[in-house]
Amino acid sequence: MHKNRQISQIMESDANMNHLGTLTPVCKSKDCNHLQRRQQQRAISNAMIQIAVMYGEMQTSHGALTFTLQDKSLQHTPYWRFIDVLRGLRVVCVAGLQNQQILTAYWHEDTKRRGRK
Numbered sequence: 001m002h003k004n005r006q007i008s009q010i011m012e013s014d015a016n017m018n019h020l021g022t023l024t025p026v027c028k029s030k031d032c033n034h035l036q037r038r039q040q041q042r043a044i045s046n047a048m049i050q051i052a053v054m055y056g057e058m059q060t061s062h063g064a065l066t067f068t069l070q071d072k073s074l075q076h077t078p079y080w081r082f083i084d085v086l087r088g089l090r091v092v093c094v095a096g097l098q099n100q101q102i103l104t105a106y107w108h109e110d111t112k113r114r115g116r117k
Contacts, residue, residue, distance in 0.1 A: 011047050022099045048089055056090075060095060090108040
């Protein structure tokens, strides 16, 4: 929990936060709180999701945008001290919208393992 608090404090003073826009979870009819439940299960905070959308490597996959945090994307950012904590975080968003709508967030195990070798 200590690392999450430090990440949130750094994020408050990050100049790139102004360029981010609003992030909202997608509410599907069957499961309206999918994102919140997955965040809690996987120990992913809202601050971590915002960092992934700001600094993560963007790719398209099956009609969705994915943002993945890797070592090289965090190297020259205020979050370089937390590379071990943030490595491998992947956020999946709906493609084609101005304001990002988040489908889910998870830890990409292959990326997370690469840093440990």
